[in-house]
Amino acid sequence: MGQPIGVIDSGVGGLTVARELMRQLPKERFIYLGDTKRCPYGPRPEQEVRAFTWQMVRFLLAKDIKMLVIACNTATAFTLRELQRELPIPVIGVIEPGARAAIKASKNKRIGVIGTEGTIESKAYPNKLMSIDDEIRVNDLSCPPFVPMVEEGILTGDQALGIVERTLQPLKDMNHIDTLILGCTHYPLITPLIQQVMGESIQVISSGEETAREASLILAYHDALENRKEKPVHEFYTTGDLEKFRQIANNWFDEPVQVLEVVEIDGAKSSAY
Numbered sequence: 001m002g003q004p005i006g007v008i009d010s011g012v013g014g015l016t017v018a019r020e021l022m023r024q025l026p027k028e029r030f031i032y033l034g035d036t037k038r039c040p041y042g043p044r045p046e047q048e049v050r051a052f053t054w055q056m057v058r059f060l061l062a063k064d065i066k067m068l069v070i071a072c073n074t075a076t077a078f079t080l081r082e083l084q085r086e087l088p089i090p091v092i093g094v095i096e097p098g099a100r101a102a103i104k105a106s107k108n109k110r111i112g113v114i115g116t117e118g119t120i121e122s123k124a125y126p127n128k129l130m131s132i133d134d135e136i137r138v139n140d141l142s143c144p145p146f147v148p149m150v151e152e153g154i155l156t157g158d159q160a161l162g163i164v165e166r167t168l169q170p171l172k173d174m175n176h177i178d179t180l181i182l183g184c185t186h187y188p189l190i191t192p193l194i195q196q197v198m199g200e201s202i203q204v205i206s207s208g209e210e211t212a213r214e215a216s217l218i219l220a221y222h223d224a225l226e227n228r229k230e231k232p233v234h235e236f237y238t239t240g241d242l243e244k245f246r247q248i249a250n251n252w253f254d255e256p257v258q259v260l261e262v263v264e265i266d267g268a269k270s271s272a273y
């Protein structure tokens, strides 16, 4: 059996990226690790996010993965470069694919980016966008209320619309962007609200979708695509509550998850790397 692809996230939000990966790469076997015990990463300082992310990476390296996808925008913002430098396998994050897609989509070269505090403070998106095209102008905005809102299951209705309207007001006031990057795993779940608030003419880019395309390209390039006939059995690991994770994952995927375990990655039990 071929090697699996590792996917890490701060919690369950990365399942949005995992579902897209599984859809675009149906023959690949995935191992997903969500650090739900310590989620959210968005408000945490850089050093903490880097330390937690390395703990996740060590766990997956011990599972002999052939590629690592950092599904979490905050973890990507703070660790992509060092992981690409230190690991012996291809590492992709969610930021560069989203940035590239936005540049393709934008006509006026004015791009908006929304994400957690960590992602926005890191300036990872503006830096990447401007390194691809130095004429791009970026308006970025952190949206701290969005992750808790989605995690409370508030995805539609007046309350949700009100929160999205108030939070995005600074971006609307500028009123120049023609493309908006959803720089957070959770935001695709409220795309209709974001689209409604920003207006139908704005093109909304979901980083996760673009990342799956990038993953396919990289595997093809390395001639590392899987080609077996049997359906892959994916594995899921959480650092938090098993049944809460199962409920969300089963709700999110067409079929119930088969392999799901709680793991400890913060201390004595992490070995091998």
Ligand code: I24
Pocket (backbone or CB within 6 Å): 011, 012, 013, 014, 015, 016, 036, 150, 151, 152, 153, 155, 186, 189, 240, 241, 244, 245, 247, 248, 249, 251, 252
């Ligand atoms: N969506 C997310 N996180 C949650 C949630 C949700 N609860 C309901 N929905 N809880 O993220 C996070 C806290 N838990 C996580 C598990 O361990 C304990 C703590 C977005 C998920 C994206 C796949 C709403 C909900 C759902 C299923 C699918 C989509 C969704 F339940 F928005």
Ligand code: DGL
Pocket (backbone or CB within 6 Å): 009, 010, 011, 013, 014, 039, 040, 041, 042, 043, 071, 072, 073, 074, 075, 115, 116, 119, 147, 183, 184, 185, 186
């Ligand atoms: N996964 C995070 C991200 O994409 C959102 C949740 C969190 O703050 O941990 O930035």
